[in-house]
Amino acid sequence: MLIQVMCNKLDQVTAYIDDESIHFVLLQNGVYLLPRLLTLVSPHRIKVLDVDWRAAGLDAQFNDHPAINNKHVNYISHTQWVVLCAEHTPVMTLQ
């Protein structure tokens, strides 16, 4: 299962953090969740849409965040996003 997170609401994703089979793709306002989600979920389960992350401008804000700083975060292109959606079933969207 893949969850497309488009909102910055942590309480919407907490139910999914313990299930290692569930992956997250953060886009739109979902990118703002990244720093907090990284404290709860292993980085390999999280993908972040690169253009939306850059629009938010948060790199400079979190350049001392352990995971963000060490480049463990998977920033992905639109193409990689489509590949993810093709791989996982079902795809659920949280707005």
Added chain:
Amino acid sequence: MLIQVMCNKLDQVTAYIDDESIHFVLLQNGVYLLPRLLTLVSPHRIKVLDVDWRAAGLDAQFNDHPAINNKHVNYISHTQWVVLCAEHTPVMTLQ
């Protein structure tokens, strides 16, 4: 100051609970906040739009809730709502 609460989001109103000069009118989805708001705020500071409360049907759900059961809640008509808005300045709306 009067706050029109149209949403069922407790974290949107917690900043106002300690200020006794602030009053609340609950309407639309705001009526669902009533049971929890009554545990934080004195009933005299809360008004509930009667028609919206009845639409939700929560009376039977909370008939053993101390404040709701003892009729300490101020259910108001549209007319009383307008009077409230005329009395207070400013009127802020939380959606």
Added chain:
Amino acid sequence: MSAYLLIISTQAPYHSSAAIDAFEAALAASNVGLQVKILLEDDGVYQCVESQQAESIFHKNTYKKLCSLPLYDIEDIYVDKASIDFRGLRITNDGKLSYSIINQDDVLLLKRASQQILVF
């Protein structure tokens, strides 16, 4: 288990159109023969409060709408227990509407095992 579409309804009735939009989507899906399951979650659990008086705001009773789902071959209605408890509701399955109240683990299973999900 055969493939099913899960429709998750997360909003309280009336004040947004989400509840009715979810209901109509479920009907349309069932109408073309898809297997449809419905989950009421978050504020969506307010839809199964039996004592709703929608006529006070000139709307149509959402509880009664949910009761009509079996007529459209939608039998699998689930309600998230954690959402009920968090809101202090006393919703039980002894009214006209037939549904299953399920815990967080089963909610997750219901989502994971679905073929398609729409969230309203």
Added chain:
Amino acid sequence: MSAYLLIISTQAPYHSSAAIDAFEAALAASNVGLQVKILLEDDGVYQCVESQQAESIFHKNTYKKLCSLPLYDIEDIYVDKASIDFRGLRITNDGKLSYSIINQDDVLLLKRASQQILVF
């Protein structure tokens, strides 16, 4: 203190139109001579992240828009400290944009002392 309109901007930029809608409302109000104060609160504080790269999604930089507010005679811009801290942001007032970071008590005073409030 004379009467003022308080415009509260609570949403992150771009993904909803709320931030730009609030900005344009502020300009229109100031244009007719109202005294306007702006408060960035909740996700609205993301608007004052200086390193936004809005061009990556073909939008216009909200931070730069905020920087233009003094040109429209809007000088009083406030940012809620609790919202900044909760989001782990390190926003300081040493960039191009001039604003006051205020604590919860002052946020409440700012609202209570206003003549009119619009929330976006």
Added chain:
Amino acid sequence: MQQFALFVTKSSYDSRNAESAFAFCEAAIALGHKIEHVFFYQAGVHNASALIEVNADEVNMKERWELLHAKHGVPLYVCETAATRRGVICSRHRVDSDIQNMNPSFQSVGMSAYFAALHNEAIKSIQF
């Protein structure tokens, strides 16, 4: 007598916001208060669409707004910029076309129209 200016930001089918605003207007007028105008902004501009059709047993906000305007003369102002971006068009402002889908009970204005009225501190702004 209190004077009110209403600011409506949601569309009529997606939200009960317009219904609440209308109920407020009716009650205020019955009390002898004055509604200076109702101003539609953001997705609220869809209230001004002439083409909305709801079922006969559903709340019909188009009729309600028309009634409020016809019976009580309440000006219904639509922010032109917000409306143009959302596809609610008043032909008076177009030279290239006679297309129009704005309800004639509504009036297309600049955003300043809302705020100019607030110079009068007796007028209270209520957001929906």
Added chain:
Amino acid sequence: MQQFALFVTKSSYDSRNAESAFAFCEAAIALGHKIEHVFFYQAGVHNASALIEVNADEVNMKERWELLHAKHGVPLYVCETAATRRGVICSRHRVDSDIQNMNPSFQSVGMSAYFAALHNEAIKSIQF
């Protein structure tokens, strides 16, 4: 090759939802996948308005959807019931009037059109 069906629920100016959905379509087509159709529901139906006008330097979703349809033949389906309630009207379904504000690149359909396609389990539904 993967087949996708997209379900768009937000209007184009109020949200970047349609922009994300369009970017998804472009990337999917470039990869050789197929977009079966894009279906517009709830406030998403406003994407089909022919009357939306944005500034020249703003993202123009009307042009993007038209391009997707013209260049790649992707069907753009609008839920007729949802659209009628929100003022997006296709004249083919009206006998009383020639009013129409639906972009001709879009097609008014019943909601079943979306779900009928999902009988094919190879088609993946993605919501926006």
